[in-house]
Amino acid sequence: MKYAIEKRFSRTILAASMAAIGFSAPQAAQAEDNDLHSLTRPSSEVEVGVGNVSDPSYKYGDYGRGLEESGTYLIGNASMNVRGDNNANYLELNVRNLGLSGSRDIVIKGGEQGSYGLSFSYDELSKLFSDSYQTPFVNPGSTNLTLPAGWVSDCARTAAPGTAVPCTTATAAASTALMTNLNASMRSFNVETMRKSYSFGVTKLLSAEWDTTVNFKREDKDGNRFIGAVIGNSGGNPRAAVLPEPVNYTTDQFEALARYTGEKLQMQFGYYGSFFRNANSGLAWQNPYANGATTWGNAAVGYPDGYGQIGLPADNQFHQISATGGYSYSKDTRVSGNLSMGRMTQNEAFLPYSVNPGLTITTPMPRSSLDGKIDTTHVDMKLTSKLMPKLNLTAAYRYDDRDNKTPQTQYVYIGGDSTNQAVAGATDRTRTNLPGSSTKQQVDAELDYHMSGHTKLKLGYGYDWVKKTFEAIDSENEHTIKAGVDHRFGDTASGGLSYAYSDRRTSAYDASAPFLATYTGAAYIAGITTGLWDNVPTQKKFFLAPRQRDKLHAYANVAPSERVDLQFGLDYKNDDYHSSELGLREATGWAANFDANLVATDMFSGHLFASWEDYQSNQKSAQLGATKANYLIPGNHWTADITDRTLTLGAGFRVKQNDSLDWGGDLSHSSSNGQISVTTGALLAAAQPLPDIVSRLGRLELFGKYKMQKDLLLNIKYVYEQYNSVDWAYDQVLSNTLANVIGTNQTSPDYKVHAVGASLIYSFK
Helix, strand or coil: CCCCCCCCHHHHHHHHHHHHHHHHHHHHHHHHHHHHHHCCCCEEEEEEEEEEEEECHHHHHHHCCCCCEEEEEEEEEEEEEEEECCCCCCEEEEEEEECCCCCCEEEEEEEEEEEEEEEEEEEEEEEEEECCCCCCCCCCCEECCCCCCCCCEEEEECCCCCCCCCCCCCEECCCCCHHHHHHHHHHECCCCEEEEEEEEEEEEECCCCCCEEEEEEEEEEEEEEEEEEEEEECCCCCEEEEEEEEEEEEEEEEEEEEEEECCEEEEEEEEEEEEEEECCEEEEEEEEEEEEHHHHCCCHHHCCCEEEECCHHHEEEEEEEEEEEEECCCCEEEEEEEEEEEEEECCCCCCCCCCCCCCCCCCCCCCCEECCCEEEEEEEEEEEEEEECCCCEEEEEEEEEECCCCCCCCCCCHHHHHHCCCCCCCCCEEEEECCCEEEEEEEEEEEEEEECCCEEEEEEEEEEEEEEECCCCCCEEEEEEEEEEEEEEEECCCEEEEEEEEEEEEECCCCCCHHHHCCCCCCHCCCCCCCCCCCCCCEEHHCCEEEEEEEEEEEEEEEEEECEEEEEEEEEEEECCCCEEEEEEEEEEEEEEEEEEEEECCCCCEEEEEEEEEEEEEEEEEEECCCCCHHHHHHHEEEEEEEEEEEEEEEEEECCCCEEEEEEEEEEEEEEEEEEEEECCCCCCCCCCCCCCCEEEEEEEEEEEEECCCEEEEEEEEEEEEEEEECCHHHHCCCCECCCEEECHHHHHHCCEEEEEEEEEEEEE
């Protein structure tokens, strides 16, 4: 069992903790006799206990919680601090979630204050994607996925379909609708990743002004995640499956810093390096679909000899040097800035054009690797100054440059491992990579004016401009104005209101520019009469489209008495893509929140909170069909209105009954509903409604702490959590739901979990 107590690791830490308790107990007795000794010794504590989870659930255990399996687990936490009696030596140990794989972490720090410091940390984090995923491949988790021996998906009969005639020829099928044995071939496989990281650090004080720091961190990530795998080369013949992509990553990070701290001047110089390695270069899978000659024009593509292959994240490096500084020109004026220069490189060897040996390749790879290289430059400067007793100025400038120096090369690629290689330059399969670069500059200025002791006005302006290459636009610029007021209504209430308006404008949108830049075959381009674009010309990519944005923020804080504190907040944002005929046209969001804290008596306190979020977007597109010019006909247009609403409520209380007993509880509920409404034009068939996407989460938590002795505390906690969800993307995509995609048989997560824990916390100095 994954979350059973790992005895060797647990006993090692537990033994060290108990040894520390035994060693430190006499010090605690001495501390009671020496007030100064007690005040200068930070407290330590060790927590040991057991917990139990009633039911297994991947969803409950996700996000590093470490509680996805039912059963008993160890509660093990420790926080220990040791200080030297007659010197500045120190040692700190913090251990959290010792008994939970995928959630535990350890931090150790030590050294001599004012001289040097050493640190070590270890932590784990699990990501649980699905425990209901199913696949027909017999070896999920491998980099070469294969089907069962004698893969049978369809059965050819000597009589008409539906006639009770025995199967005479077992063969593979061209679509899931004909895969009569598909459901019986599906097997379960848990998709998850585990990240483990180790870090070491050294800090040394060189003088009163200078110190240095060196840090190293290694992160290992193993497991699987989802990836879509496609075989096919046109709009009509692709076949696909959702596969578990094997994850075996190692990332090393190194950082070295030198810092200077003076009375007016502070500086830091540094180097940062990141080195990523992937033990897997590609993922290959046996094609479960048949009819290679009919569907793809080549019999070698289909089952059993046909394979597909996907390149996985490539090894890469990043190096950066930086300098940061700040100077206080006077008590009212300070300037600060940062300069950094970096280089990213990627030189992983290319996979072949196709993994299928039955396909003909006449033009070899033009390069052995990408030889990718990107240089980055970042500059930012900031000035803060008190211009007048009531007027403050903040001004900033930022420069970001991404210079992509990856060489351009012509590749005669094979579409989806499914066809023989075409003659270079004669078809759309001859493409050149586009190493996109960009340069962005930004200036901001903000004035704060204190009209009185109760009112402050804010006024700001920002302008940024960007140059791009190999995009549908060459440049963009955006103006932002913002204003706000904060006011204090006496001693019991305060509030504020702020508004910002942004207008992003771009150069002329040319959807054909990046499309044509990828082609060097003049014969192919000359043969195209319409559709010299990847995206419909009137369908602008939202992040490249002109946009007007409104943002509003309002808040109020009210404290009618010393025992009551109320907070209100409201946020509104609207993005209007006013020049986009097709694509994302508008996105609007509302968010409101309320918090209340009550201290009824010295013994009883409580809190209450509520929030409401409402996000809506509208997008429009067109069905092209065989004629690309169909996007110009309104009857071929369709729209999608998407609405997401979330309500969260919660309340809690705490009772500090006496010096020995402290207990309380929290109750929360969250409800989310997503709606997608599709409307079609007059020339299109009516769209079928999509079911709502719904999730509900309720949680009850009760706790109690009882001080058995001065230094010994009994800690008890109970949690009940219920989660329900309905998502058609899971529940309505069975293995054979889609004709050309093998479904995963996943189900929307639902669970009811009771978790209880009891532990003893021993405190000492």
